[in-house]
Amino acid sequence: MGTAVDKNSSEPVLSIDNLKTHFFSRKGVARAVDGVSFDLTPGEVTGIVGESGCGKSVTALSVMGLVPNPPGRVVDGRILFHGKNLLDLDITALRKIRGAGIAMIFQEPMSSLNPVYTIGNQISEMFRLHKGYDKKQALAAAVDMLERVQIPSPHKRVNEYPHQLSGGMRQRAMIAMAMSCDPEILIADEPTTALDVTVQAQILDLMHRLKDDFSTAIQLITHDLGVIAEMADQVVVMYAGQVVEQARTRELFQHTLHPYTRGLLASIPVLGHRTRGMDEDLVEIKGMIPSLHDLPAGCRFSNRCPEVMDTCKTRLPDLTDMGSGHQVRCWLHTKGGSA
């Protein structure tokens, strides 16, 4: 991908350290995020993969301080942004960081844009709030941003309402808004899931370009391993609230260690595989994702794992470093498992 930033030389801009976000309800405690740690590096895309309920979105909301409380609460851990723990900040200080330091885009651009304000109005608000521009300056800056995200005839579009734009255009407008204050971190939660493939290709291309231009650290949350392979520099695989595997992208795809990651990779239909005579049937991961209220004892994947051992059912393995930053949470690779 030719990113100029070297992973070893640059300090992480954000460090999530043993984050625990739990939801409290009558049914009990749902440990949606249960001890998650990873870093974001400037100019790099960190892909967070997992299925529904694995905690990938709640992790992002925790960073933004947007976990609905009640029922949710960050109960433990640290989120260090330039060495400052975001969890210690009050709402005013956090607001300053949101938007200017850390911005977020969501899956459904229609429901995250305000339908009664024009696109220009919503983008220029960012400039007025965070940069103190006056109305005129802010609107000019908004037009400029729309141009950067390649919206055709930005002067006209700036006065339009969200419903007048197509899905792809709305997502561009969202990205324009998120990038308007030149944030150091962009959190993108399933940014292309609601879009058609040809439009998805455009948006991914755009995010790539913006990342290189602004050397933003992007946290890309997706269920699509294809998008991860194409975009990410490092990958964090989550399952039932925990990180099960983490590595540089190539390493992860070439030397997949965790049975869950292997299962995920084998279960996606890949264009051309059937034609080329590869696997006529897809590999299934048996069973279903466990409820967070009713997790298996021991390893959380143990009730679906094809390689389950006795230890797995009783003891939860630690995330273990296998060298060169490849971490895995599995008794197959952690000492003390088979004994």
Place this chain on the structure above:
Amino acid sequence: MTTPLAAVTDLKVHFPIKKGILARTVGYVYAVDGISFEIMPGETVGIVGESGCGKTTAGMAMVRLTPITSGSVHWKGTDMAAMNRSGLRALRREMQLIFQDPYSSLNPRMTVRQILSDPMDVHDRFTGRQRKARIDFLLDTVGLSPGQADLYPHEFSGGQRQRIGIARALALDPTLIIGDEPVSALDVSIQAQIINLLKRLKRDFNLSLIIISHDLAVVEYICDRIIVMYLGKIVEAADYASLYKDPKHPYTKTLMSAIPVPDPARRTRRIILKGDVPSPINPPGGCRFHTRCPDRMDICDKQEPAMQRFSDGHTAACHLYNNTDADLSHATPTHVSTPTKGDNP
């Protein structure tokens, strides 16, 4: 040659746009605008395309859930337009649907047993003693346990609900099942289970399937033949291998290159299209893809390309192939209309 199970000929579905208090028709949404294809007994056909290409409307028109503007659908040789109510009703027993969203397509107030009984009541089949055995059989077939028959939909996960939807579609021993995005709302690991289930059912029950999907990879896995649609038209149709190995239409090529491949070693330059899909209310003249086509020529905005026939029943509508060695007989329907060697079973 066997009669096709269903034959769609020059099907058009236009939805009027009404405006003002007099509800005058101010225009039309050209959702499906002249498509022809056939489906053979036991065959699986995939219809792929992006939002607004008319794939769902085409499927709904086949079961007459949406009125047809012009053209015809023949079911086992009989024109569906000529059928009366009871004829249509009998036919609907043979055609069943699976929907995308397993949450909204099951009635939350009905137990699984009631959901599965409903179609049997309507068509007066599997009555009395047979009923319980039938429901047990259906649940077992889709990988649920008969003991779960008296639970409500909310007690199941998304993948299990989709299995209930499939069991309901199977309830009356249909000949054809139309699946409208049957796996796109599911998680990856669950999606594989449902894809494998559909493939197994197709084999075990000798079903014909129409899979409507935006996902070319999913369709390649399940289907024998694939139809690619763009703005209400079929742009290309071929068997899965031929479409993958040798896509003809620039739109098919773009679609294929746009799909992210889960292999970081194969990061290739994708063909990035400009702009969005134009509105089906006011589709571009000539070839409908000309506004976004990377291989556009002068003729493309003037003249609509005819469907051209290549070997093995591969057809594509594109001016790029006007002067090739393709057999220029105007192919309608897109599948086999003249018997050739490979097509005879």
